[in-house]
Amino acid sequence: MAKIRTGRVGEQIKKELSQLIQTEMKDPRIGFITVTGVDVTNDLSQAKIYLSVLGDDEQKAASLKGLEKASGFLRSELGKRIRLRHVPELIFKFDDSIAYGSHIEKLLTEIVDREEK
Structure with a gap:
């Protein structure tokens, strides 16, 4: 029963957090971010937010710093939107x-191209 609730809470956090990042965040360090997944602990004390960031490593690091600075704001907004x-x-x-999937796809197309030649 608890796993069903954590799954629902995780999906709701994912939905609300992606909307918050896209519309409410004004930090210029934060680039184009996609929330790919959320893992919530059974007691709902921690949530691991998995992100995909468009850009190089420097932009990824800057986006992560910006999100960590804004985590208090994001938690308070989540508290308003999700009644927990x-x-x-x-x-x-x-x-x-x-990124790993696109790398594998690229390798597979190279193998197919070599076999066709």
Whole structure:
């Protein structure tokens, strides 16, 4: 039963957080960010937010710093939008699965091109 609730809370946090980042954040360090996933602990004390950032490593680091500085604002806004007794602590992490998938796709197309020649 608890896993169902944490899943629902995680999906709601993902939805609201992506909307907050796109519309409410005014920090110029934060670039184009996509929230790819949210893992919430069973007691709802922490939420790991997985992000995909468009840009190079320098832009990724700047975006992460900007989000960590704004975590208090994001938690308070989440508390207003999602009615929870305690809003989870937000921990931001990079999700490299999209970049890894595109790298694998590129390698596969190179192999197909070599076989056709």
